[in-house]
Amino acid sequence: MAVDWIGYSYAALVSVGGIIGYLKAGSVTSLAAGLLFGLLAAVGTYLPSQNPKNVWLSLGTSGTLTVVMGLRFLNSWKFMPAGFMALASGLMLVKIIIGMQKRPHKL
Template sequence: MAVDWIGYSYAGLVTAGGIMGYLKAGSVMSLVAGLLFGLLAAVGAYLASQQPKNVWVSLGTSGALAAVMGVRFINTLKFMPAGLMTIASVLMLVKIIVGMTKKRPNKAL
């Protein structure tokens, strides 16, 4: 079982972004969303670490963040935080999809 360090790092980035949004702008919504999505990303990384094919929580979390932050980036054209989170979420989606399409060797019985 390989630990999904990239997934855990992504969860930390999402959580840190929510905390920074709260500290810099006083946005309670950023704090709540950052903590919620950070927790979901961490749970997804844990599940993927336990069973590599169990990527659905990670896929949903990064997909939702890519969509929401992508729209926000298009509307504001501000790299921080929307552009950074869009790029990170799209990269996470690519990582998950590539991992899903990899053929894993069958274990002999």
């Protein structure tokens, strides 16, 4: 199976976002969450290359970030960083769901 550059780019974006949050605001929480979710997104991108039906980690990671960052955006109405991450995570979620529809999965 081909390398999922979009998935790895998303994982890098999440990780870099956490690092930037730490550097700009000194937020250790942003650093920890960004690195944790970036790692989960990277592993979630790697797993389907071994088994195309194994999309659940990636689905859960991007879904969680869509909801959490979407709620942060709705509370602040600031596009950066919450709105941007909610948008990127939502697009990743759509990409995964479309890929799932191309390959039917069993629970």
